[in-house]
Amino acid sequence: MADQDQQSKACRIERIGLVVAITDDQVRLEIEGKPVNVPRSKTTQYLVLGDRVSWSGTVWVKIRDEEVKER
Numbered sequence: 001m002a003d004q005d006q007q008s009k010a011c012r013i014e015r016i017g018l019v020v021a022i023t024d025d026q027v028r029l030e031i032e033g034k035p036v037n038v039p040r041s042k043t044t045q046y047l048v049l050g051d052r053v054s055w056s057g058t059v060w061v062k063i064r065d066e067e068v069k070e071r
Contacts, residue, residue: 014054014055015031015054015055016031016052016053016054016063017029017030017031017036017052017053017054017055017060018030018031018050018051018052018053019047019048019049019050019051019052019053020035020049021049022040022047022048022049023040024040025039025040026038026039026040027039027040027043027047027060029053029060038060042058042059042060043059043060043061044059044060044061044062046062047060047062051063
């Protein structure tokens, strides 16, 4: 039973999105084929259209191209 407890604590769901639109106050992401509007305050500053982003737990951050290939 202890092994199952440790495994469940280590399990982590990673959300990855694609930047499809940016305005002064919002970023539109496509996550698993669905559009999601995110407040600009919940993203890193230097995003451009086409960037892939990942949820850090507090903000959406750009994923480097090398990281995308590994996933």
